[in-house]
Amino acid sequence: MSAVIDEVSRPQKSGFGVFARPATRSLIGGLAAAAAWFVAAALTAFWPDKIESDWAYTGNFAAACATLAFALAFAAFAGIRFTVFQRLQRLSPWLLALALFLAAWEAVTAKLGLLPLPFFPPPQAIVEVIIDDWGRLAAGILASARLLATGFFLGAAVGFMTGVAIGWSRLAGYWIHPVLRFIGPLPATAWLPLAFFVFPSSFSASVFLIALGTGFPVTVLTWSGVAGVNSTYYDIARTLGATQRFLVLKVAIPAAMPHVFVGLFMGLGNSFAVLVVAEMLGVKAGLGWYLQWAQGWAAYANMYAALLLMAFLCSGLITLLFRLRDRLLSWQKGLVRW
Amino acid sequence: MVAAIADDHPVRGSTLTLREVSHRFDLEGQPLPVLDRISLQVGRGEFVALLGPSGCGKSTLLRLVAGLDTPAVGSLLMDGREIEAPDPSRVVVFQDPTLYPWRTVWRNVALGLEARGLLRTHSGRIEDALRLVGLTGFANAYPRQLSGGMAQRAALARALVNDPKLLILDEPLGQLDSLTRITMQGELVSLWQRAGFTALLVTHDVEEALFLAGRVVVLSQRPAHIKAEIANTRPYPRRRGDPHLAELRHEVLAHLGLDATW
Ligand SMILES: Nc1ncnc2c1ncn2[C@@H]1O[C@H](COP(=O)(O)OP(=O)(O)OP(=O)(O)O)[C@@H](O)[C@H]1O
Ligand SMILES: [Mg+2]
Numbered sequence: 001m002s003a004v005i006d007e008v009s010r011p012q013k014s015g016f017g018v019f020a021r022p023a024t025r026s027l028i029g030g031l032a033a034a035a036a037w038f039v040a041a042a043l044t045a046f047w048p049d050k051i052e053s054d055w056a057y058t059g060n061f062a063a064a065c066a067t068l069a070f071a072l073a074f075a076a077f078a079g080i081r082f083t084v085f086q087r088l089q090r091l092s093p094w095l096l097a098l099a100l101f102l103a104a105w106e107a108v109t110a111k112l113g114l115l116p117l118p119f120f121p122p123p124q125a126i127v128e129v130i131i132d133d134w135g136r137l138a139a140g141i142l143a144s145a146r147l148l149a150t151g152f153f154l155g156a157a158v159g160f161m162t163g164v165a166i167g168w169s170r171l172a173g174y175w176i177h178p179v180l181r182f183i184g185p186l187p188a189t190a191w192l193p194l195a196f197f198v199f200p201s202s203f204s205a206s207v208f209l210i211a212l213g214t215g216f217p218v219t220v221l222t223w224s225g226v227a228g229v230n231s232t233y234y235d236i237a238r239t240l241g242a243t244q245r246f247l248v249l250k251v252a253i254p255a256a257m258p259h260v261f262v263g264l265f266m267g268l269g270n271s272f273a274v275l276v277v278a279e280m281l282g283v284k285a286g287l288g289w290y291l292q293w294a295q296g297w298a299a300y301a302n303m304y305a306a307l308l309l310m311a312f313l314c315s316g317l318i319t320l321l322f323r324l325r326d327r328l329l330s331w332q333k334g335l336v337r338w
Numbered sequence: 339m340v341a342a343i344a345d346d347h348p349v350r351g352s353t354l355t356l357r358e359v360s361h362r363f364d365l366e367g368q369p370l371p372v373l374d375r376i377s378l379q380v381g382r383g384e385f386v387a388l389l390g391p392s393g394c395g396k397s398t399l400l401r402l403v404a405g406l407d408t409p410a411v412g413s414l415l416m417d418g419r420e421i422e423a424p425d426p427s428r429v430v431v432f433q434d435p436t437l438y439p440w441r442t443v444w445r446n447v448a449l450g451l452e453a454r455g456l457l458r459t460h461s462g463r464i465e466d467a468l469r470l471v472g473l474t475g476f477a478n479a480y481p482r483q484l485s486g487g488m489a490q491r492a493a494l495a496r497a498l499v500n501d502p503k504l505l506i507l508d509e510p511l512g513q514l515d516s517l518t519r520i521t522m523q524g525e526l527v528s529l530w531q532r533a534g535f536t537a538l539l540v541t542h543d544v545e546e547a548l549f550l551a552g553r554v555v556v557l558s559q560r561p562a563h564i565k566a567e568i569a570n571t572r573p574y575p576r577r578r579g580d581p582h583l584a585e586l587r588h589e590v591l592a593h594l595g596l597d598a599t600w
Pocket of ligand 2: 397398
């Protein structure tokens with residue numbers, strides 16, 4: 001996979017690719033990124049904070065930036081001898097930009113105070129939250145992940161089977177299709193008040209809502225995938241003696257898999273939305289709840305920290321799904337990369 | 339039992355009878371007659387070629403023989419029994435190779451054995467079939483990695499592993515280059531002689547029909563009816579330069595209304 005990325009990136013001369021030799025390129029790119037992180041560290045450490053402000057972790061944040069800067073400089077020099085480190089070259093423009101962004105953020109908040117507090121805390125405030133409140137944040141991640149996984153897998157499994165049933169059986173289509181048409185477009189969150197009232201616990205209610213949000217796109221896309229299978233595929237299997245069971249399991253489902261994955265991606269996106277709303281309004285745990293709680297206390301640094309972790313969680317899960325798809329559908333060409 | 343017969347007799351194909359078969363399609367509410375009272379008798383182990391203009395209904399006829407569709411009028415019988423549904427004893431090589439893109443060549447060829455639960459015991463046949471069509475080195479390739487001709491050869495292998503009694507071929511060599519085509523025609527003849535199945539071949543190529551078949555059936559424009567049946571008794575293996583075949587070729591072209599250019 002990285003070979004493909006290399007091939008794509010080479011002709012475009014991305015990043016510092018304008019420099020001819022890979023070793024030189026890697027050295028210059030790495031050193032530039034390291035320098036940027038040094039600037040961020042120095043700016044944080046030596047430029048005095050605006051008076052009357054009191055940030056506990058300014059030194060730690062500066063130290064972290066400096067450590068990263070040293071590591072990058074080391075990797076840049078190591079790249080002269082070891083090609084492994086040259087791979088970092090691809091990242092160095094981004095690392096540089098990130099350092100500049102942090103330095104600018106630091107300057108306009110802690111140092112110059114241009115942005116109003118408490119809405120815009122400096123980076124070290126977020127570091128502070130993550131270090132001081134990590135227990136609660138970790139518990140939040142775990143709770144969110146557990147709820148999301150339960151709801152998503154349930155919804156995906158039920159949606160997949162429903163989709164295959166409608167795509168395959170006329171009878172199932174007759175009964176399920178109208179229900180799907182009528183209820184499907186309703187956002188899952190519309191059921192929220194009812195669900196919290198009907199289900200025994202807020203957890204089970206949220207699982208139901210997430211499953212609903214996931215299940216609808218998975219059902220519709222599985223169905224359209226199964227319905228759109230080239231009829232010659234069936235003809236071939238039938239002349240070779242295939243049973244109905246074989247036609248479903250070995251022809252219809254594999255042929256529909258690319259569609260199913262589109263449904264899974266849409267379902268996963270839906271499930272994030274439902275998760276956050278459910279946690280904000282009912283469940284007393286998870287990152288969504290933490291977000292809501294932090295806002296109630298005007299703890300904006302905590303909010304940013306929770307948002308950051310939420311972004312990591314969601315993009316991590318999407319990446320995981322992409323990996324799975326790339327593995328299962330490796331027979332397809334021209335896959336979209338993430 | 340079938341296997342026992344097979345060992346004793348090289349000819350173990352089935353007979354095929356078409357009785358007054360007519361068929362029509364609905365095209366935007368208008369009936370489109372495609373086949374017009376086709377009657378045909380194919381003997382055990384015979385090789386029959388169907389020739390006819392494009393769109394006259396050849397593929398439609400083969401779908402009826404395969405049991406994928408039922409005729410509007412008339413009946414089709416294999417070994418005296420009515421053809422009602424597809425059966426693995428009648429295997430079709432479709433005009434379009436249509437391999438399953440999610441399966442490797444090996445797994446595509448294995449399809450019939452897998453569907454009938456014979457994969458465990460008969461997987462050796464897959465290697466044989468791949469060798470026969472010259473795809474041994476591509477067993478693990480995916481269809482998108484094959485050329486058009488290779489895909490068609492893979493489709494041929496997918497049919498042959500099933501050891502059919504009636505092999506139905508819809509322009510199976512249409513996408514091959516002329517050199518591979520000549521080789522594959524020779525392979526097809528020797529395979530047919532060895533295995534003894536009955537073969538029904540649709541082709542556009544008059545030479546191919548005469549090189550392979552013992553009888554050439556010429557069909558008319560749509561709706562297709564049988565215009566002529568030309569017996570070809572030249573012994574196998576045939577030579578392409580045979581003057582007798584050239585004469586037959588002239589006769590066939592005359593039935594197709596194309597002899598003016600000869
Ligand atoms: N499923 C269908 N629905 C409606 N019309 C059809 C259908 N299948 C075939 N036809 C029509 O029937 C006619 C015969 O089609 P068929 O595929 O049998 O032709 P063919 O003789 O095999 O032609 P070719 O040599 O070009 O493959 C065509 O006019 C086609 O439009
Ligand atoms: Mg055809």
